[in-house]
């Protein structure tokens with residue numbers, strides 16, 4: 001009988017697959033000495049993508065720096081659910097800034113550490129999309145422009161969730177929020193608005209910009225690890241589904257995030273000094289409906305008379321991303337993460 005080669009399909013997964021990898025290739029979470037930077041007992045909703053993304057990001061940052069890291073946190077869900085004074089779930093030195101000035105406070109902390117000769121301690125600023133793309137945008141651009149030595153992480157749940165799901169400049173078209181049109185011919189957020197902060201960050205020619213998703217936690221860890229090894233301003237924009245605000249099932253958080261990536265609406269890429277250096281090539285391209293149908297904020301597009309024109313317009317956005325970021329085979333070259 002002919003011998004068949006054994007294929008280790010699970011190589012690289014978080015469970016058994018990690019044991020098949022060299023020590024330095026194993027995921028941060030597979031490490032017995034992982035730090036659990038955001039400890040149990042916090043008050044995030046079930047299935048909160050932001051809580052998951054933050055723990056993986058900060059755990060990776062702690063491992064990369066030998067725990068020599070501190071964080072400045074903008075007001076928002078991440079701050080509120082993790083740190084109801086006098087309690088905290090954080091296992092690192094952590095400062096709550098105002099809603100809009102996390103980048104400026106982090107710049108100041110990094111400068112103070114440098115003056116005190118403690119530049120080995122790395123500074124992270126973090127916040128939601130409201131705190132980043134809207135109210136904190138000026139401070140963030142200033143931090144980039146001055147090349148301050150800070151990694152800024154935006155956890156993008158596409159609305160102001162902490163105060164009850166208001167629209168931000170990261171809210172996608174047609175998504176219902178508490179402050180977008182509830183009824184009429186085209187309920188939800190309008191088309192043609194919003195801003196792409198990763199591309200704006202690239203325009204500042206900072207050394208490192210990346211997008212990441214809780215759908216691919218190894219990729220997320222790798223990007224944070226890479227960012228921690230670079231000096232100067234760095235920016236990582238992480239897509240984090242919010243079951244409460246998106247009307248998705250808590251158990252579907254990873255699925256929803258994966259569908260956003262695989263349909264092309266949330267491209268995963270890295271850029272250095274303004275140029276894209278790697279991108280995630282779609283493993284299984286899916287239509288945008290597969291992503292939208294999982295979320296009640298888009299429920300008005302479906303039902304007895306689906307809004308085919310609006311769905312087609314969203315599909316056109318995904319197709320445009322796929323072309324622009326070269327997300328399908330034949331168009332993309334990929335560098336090992």
Ligand SMILES: Cc1ncc(C[n+]2csc(CCOP(=O)(O)OP(=O)(O)O)c2C)c(N)n1
Nearest residue numbers: 075076077099128129130131159160161162
């Ligand atoms: C100057 C100011 N305006 C408004 C608020 C109220 N506020 C606190 S958190 C928040 C929304 C945060 O949204 P986002 O940054 O997207 O983070 P999320 O809660 O979605 O994670 C708002 C409006 C505030 N704290 N300060």
Ligand code: SF4
Nearest residue numbers: 044045048077242244
């Ligand atoms: S409202 Fe959304 S972002 Fe906030 S804790 Fe709940 S799931 Fe997380």
